Amino acid sequence: EAQVTQNPRYLITVTGKKLTVTCSQNMNHEYMSWYRQDPGLGLRQIYYSMNVEVTDKGDVPEGYKVSRKEKRNFPLILESPSPNQTSLYFCASSLSGDSYNEQFFGPGTRLTVL
Amino acid sequence: KQEVTQIPAALSVPEGENLVLNCSFTDSAIYNLQWFRQDPGKGLTSLLLIQSSQREQTSGRLNASLDKSSGRSTLYIAASQPGDSATYLCAVTDSWGKLQFGAGTQVVVTP
Numbered sequence: 001e002a003q004v005t006q007n008p009r010y011l012i013t014v015t016g017k018k019l020t021v022t023c024s025q026n027m028n029h030e031y032m033s034w035y036r037q038d039p040g041l042g043l044r045q046i047y048y049s050m051n052v053e054v055t056d057k058g059d060v061p062e063g064y065k066v067s068r069k070e071k072r073n074f075p076l077i078l079e080s081p082s083p084n085q086t087s088l089y090f091c092a093s094s095l096s097g098d099s100y101n102e103q104f105f106g107p108g109t110r111l112t113v114l
Numbered sequence: 115k116q117e118v119t120q121i122p123a124a125l126s127v128p129e130g131e132n133l134v135l136n137c138s139f140t141d142s143a144i145y146n147l148q149w150f151r152q153d154p155g156k157g158l159t160s161l162l163l164i165q166s167s168q169r170e171q172t173s174g175r176l177n178a179s180l181d182k183s184s185g186r187s188t189l190y191i192a193a194s195q196p197g198d199s200a201t202y203l204c205a206v207t208d209s210w211g212k213l214q215f216g217a218g219t220q221v222v223v224t225p
Contacts, residue, residue, distance in 0.1 A: 004157075033213075043203070043215040058212070090157060092213075102148065103213060105158040 002027045004106035006091050012112045013081055021076045021109050023091030031094045031101070032074040033058065034066065036087040037108075043090070049074055050096075081113040116141045116208040120216035128224050133191035135219050137204035142182050145207040149178055149189050152201045152218070161202075162189070194223045 004025045013019055025032065033048035035058075045058030049068040063085055065077040074093075078085060089109045094101040117140045127133060137147070146165045150158040162171045162178045164187070170179045175192040191198055199222050205215045 040217070042217045043205075043213075045212060092158075102160055102163045104160065105150075107157040108155075110155075 002104075004091055004093055004104055006089075006106040006109050008109060009107065010110050012114065014114050015082055016080050019078050019081060019111075021078075021089060021091075021111070023074045023076065023106060024072050025074075025091075025093040025104070026072065027093065027095075027104070028071065029093035029104075030071070030096045032068070033092050033103075034064070034074070034076050035090045035092065036060065037090065038087050046076070046089075081111075083113050085111065086113050087111060116144075116206065116214045118204060118206055118214050118216040120202075120204060120219050122219060123217065124220040124222075126222040126224065127194055129194060129196060131194055133189075133194050133198065133221060133223075135189040135191075135202050135204075135221070137187040137189070137216055139185045139187075139206050139214075141208060142185050143208070144182065145211070147178075147180055147187050147204060147206045148213070149176075149187075150203040150205065152203060158203065194221075196223050196225050199223050 007022045030051045034046040035043045037043045044060045046064050047066040049055045052071050055066050091106040092103045094103045119138045148163045149161040152158050164171045164180045177190045180187045201218045201220045203218045205213045208214050
């Protein structure tokens with residue numbers, strides 16, 4: 001089944017403890033991105049990747065890192081999480097960075113930072 | 115800066131009625147517009163994608179129109195069912211290639 005998977009789905013952690021949220025897609029998509037969703041602010045893009053080894057900042061990149069060593073994986077890294085990073089996170093992918101392509105989303109990761 | 119607005123924020127209808135959801139955007143220079151469905155605690159499911167050169171797209175009971183010049187899109191869901199209860203999001207791919215989302219319309223279909 002073609003899909004985008006994220007792990008973990010739920011995570012409660014404490015301020016300053018490094019964490020990684022994994023994202024994987026099995027559709028051979030070139031373009032991948034991360035979003036966060038907050039009440040009243042909607043979905044905002046954190047980082048995106050046009051292809052392997054090519055990443056760039058989205059609208060809200062502060063406090064996050066990403067890497068794209070393989071085409072299928074695009075992990076989101078929080079080196080020192082803070083409470084304002086408590087949010088619902090989504091990974092997405094599309095065939096290419098061409099703006100005409102449909103984007104597919106993962107199931108989401110609900111992160112709570114205490 | 116592109117702004118996407120969805121009105122109303124919430125909508126409740128009895129089963130069988132047609133649903134009409136509105137989305138407006140401020141910059142008509144878009145590549146496409148996508149409608150998503152989001153269920154509580156779940157991810158986004160793509161419903162329809164309309165390219166900027168198209169006027170509408172249809173899938174089953176769903177029909178979405180796009181009027182780029184006026185910055186509007188409408189999603190119609192015919193003969194609503196309780197299973198249609200969800201939050202519906204519209205998003206445009208702007209001239210920078212970024213997906214810009216509206217805040218969503220929360221729909222409840224009562225039996």
